Amino acid sequence: MVEAQNMCMKYEKGGRYALENINFFIDRGEFVFFVGSSGAGKSTLLKLIIRELKPSDGVLKVFNRNVARLPRHRLPYLRRNIGMVFQDFRLMEERTAYDNVAFAMIVTGASRREIRKRVPHVLGLVGLQDKEKARICDLSGGEQQRVGLARAIANRPAMIIADEPTGNLDPGTTLDIMNLLRSINMRGTTVLVATHNRDIVDRFKKRVIYLDNGKLVGDEQKGIYTHVH
Amino acid sequence: MFISGMIHILGETFKGLFRNRWMCLTSTGVVMVTLLMLGLFMLVNMNISHITDTVKEQVEIVVYIDDQADEATVSDLRQRLSGHHAVAEVFYVSSEEHMNRLQRQLGGILEGYDTALENPLLASYEIKTKIPESVVGLAQEIEAYPGVSEVFYGQGYVENLFAVTGVIQIVGLALMAGLSITAVFLISHTIKLTVMMRKREIAIMKYVGATNWFIRWPFLLEGLLMGFAGAILPMAALYYIYQYSVEWIAVNNLIFLSLLPVQLVVIELAKYLVPLGTGLGVLGSAFSMGRFLRV
Numbered sequence: 001m002v003e004a005q006n007m008c009m010k011y012e013k014g015g016r017y018a019l020e021n022i023n024f025f026i027d028r029g030e031f032v033f034f035v036g037s038s039g040a041g042k043s044t045l046l047k048l049i050i051r052e053l054k055p056s057d058g059v060l061k062v063f064n065r066n067v068a069r070l071p072r073h074r075l076p077y078l079r080r081n082i083g084m085v086f087q088d089f090r091l092m093e094e095r096t097a098y099d100n101v102a103f104a105m106i107v108t109g110a111s112r113r114e115i116r117k118r119v120p121h122v123l124g125l126v127g128l129q130d131k132e133k134a135r136i137c138d139l140s141g142g143e144q145q146r147v148g149l150a151r152a153i154a155n156r157p158a159m160i161i162a163d164e165p166t167g168n169l170d171p172g173t174t175l176d177i178m179n180l181l182r183s184i185n186m187r188g189t190t191v192l193v194a195t196h197n198r199d200i201v202d203r204f205k206k207r208v209i210y211l212d213n214g215k216l217v218g219d220e221q222k223g224i225y226t227h228v229h
Numbered sequence: 230m231f232i233s234g235m236i237h238i239l240g241e242t243f244k245g246l247f248r249n250r251w252m253c254l255t256s257t258g259v260v261m262v263t264l265l266m267l268g269l270f271m272l273v274n275m276n277i278s279h280i281t282d283t284v285k286e287q288v289e290i291v292v293y294i295d296d297q298a299d300e301a302t303v304s305d306l307r308q309r310l311s312g313h314h315a316v317a318e319v320f321y322v323s324s325e326e327h328m329n330r331l332q333r334q335l336g337g338i339l340e341g342y343d344t345a346l347e348n349p350l351l352a353s354y355e356i357k358t359k360i361p362e363s364v365v366g367l368a369q370e371i372e373a374y375p376g377v378s379e380v381f382y383g384q385g386y387v388e389n390l391f392a393v394t395g396v397i398q399i400v401g402l403a404l405m406a407g408l409s410i411t412a413v414f415l416i417s418h419t420i421k422l423t424v425m426m427r428k429r430e431i432a433i434m435k436y437v438g439a440t441n442w443f444i445r446w447p448f449l450l451e452g453l454l455m456g457f458a459g460a461i462l463p464m465a466a467l468y469y470i471y472q473y474s475v476e477w478i479a480v481n482n483l484i485f486l487s488l489l490p491v492q493l494v495v496i497e498l499a500k501y502l503v504p505l506g507t508g509l510g511v512l513g514s515a516f517s518m519g520r521f522l523r524v
Contacts, residue, residue, distance in 0.1 A: 050436070073440070080438035090433050094248055106237050107439035151437065 007058035036211035042194035083152025142173030198225035260459025420513030456510020
């Protein structure tokens with residue numbers, strides 16, 4: 001599903017590597033943590049997967065396609081297969097929870113009937129069935145991230161990418177969000193999570209890819225954060 | 230898919246305008262004020278051009294016919310004048326007609342003077358040129374024709390008139406170009422600001438897989454509506470200002486200020502201001518969005 005072969009990334013020509021010689025293969029249905037301290041290259045890696053950035057060297061395949069060769073006009077179709085969850089939620093704050101989730105479906109050309117049926121369903125899955133009409137700015141941080149999750153799964157994507165999804169949340173809410181991600185994964189969706197929250201990584205015992213200073217320094221099934229730190 | 234997309238785009242356009250109403254009102258206001266200034270200047274410029282054109286149209290060449298010339302020479306002269314490429318119209322004025330005009334101008338002073346016996350005035354051809362500015366060159370050319378006694382075109386005055394109207398036109402065009410460029414900058418920068426305030430929204434749309442055109446359409450329509458409203462309102466204001474000015478001039482008997490008709494002016498202004506306003510609204514939005522779409 002995601003495969004990196006000797007992939008390198010430099011932000012500037014002649015500058016230092018943000019990612020250097022990265023190799024890994026992630027299969028369909030896996031749950032993978034990318035861990036490492038700030039600046040290790042986790043967010044860069046996720047940006048490469050959604051083709052916000054292009055690798056400077058090597059190959060990165062997503063859904064069996066070399067993303068560097070993907071023409072710009074095909075990008076929206078790649079992203080519709082990937083649900084994104086962000087640390088800062090990135091929701092349209094003046095709009096309702098319903099509108100935010102519905103928007104992700106509207107852009108794919110879903111019918112109004114389908115949207116009216118699906119949006120309450122996914123909001124229900126993340127426990128926000130009674131917050132449909134609430135504006136984002138009136139919701140708590142945890143609730144906002146649930147809306148983010150609902151939006152990410154609205155189009156039944158093959159993969160969810162979460163960049164520090166619990167970075168702005170308290171420990172209790174963090175666990176709720178991670179449990180939601182795990183339940184999404186159990187339904188067959190591949191989940192990639194970039195985090196430096198060691199408690200979560202250790203508790204979930206999933207595959208862990210360790211990044212340090214732009215290099216991949218470890219890749220363990222049922223890994224725990226403390227192995228390299 | 231097409232219908233739900235269209236409904237979404239239209240809905241988003243109006244929602245966007247409402248949600249960002251203060252910013253949109255500011256943008257529309259800037260378009261309005263700029264186009265109002267431009268329109269006012271255009272009004273003045275159009276009328277100055279009209280007045281100078283009217284004055285220029287009155288310029289003519291009077292070719293006095295030599296009283297010694299025989300009939301064939303006079304007839305030849307008329308043919309040469311009528312056939313000249315720069316000449317629009319040729320009128321023959323007999324010496325009797327000249328005397329009648331003189332009597333009318335002088336009132337009773339010439340009463341009792343036997344014009345039939347002692348008319349010293351020469352017959353002439355009065356010529357209107359196709360281009361008023363060609364008067365000087367043409368007059369010099371005609372002077373050399375056989376049968377011509379003298380050529381008069383207001384020597385000295387005409388050259389000054391053309392020099393002054395030329396300067397007025399150049400200054401007018403330069404000021405209008407300057408104001409148009411200012412309008413383009415002001416309007417496109419204000420719209421850019423409106424789009425910049427919503428860059429986060431644009432980025433989110435990109436992340437959820439919206440195509441560039443799906444994102445662009447509501448912004449372009451918003452730009453179009455802002456630009457259109459920003460052009461129509463000054464048009465209405467200019468219409469009333471101009472109508473009032475024309476009436477004021479008529480009431481105060483300032484007939485030497487022959488202004489252009491209201492309807493004609495409004496149509497001319499609309500031809501320029503409405504496409505400029507809407508075009509700038511759309512283009513301003515399109516260009517401002519460019520870099521935010523590269524996510």
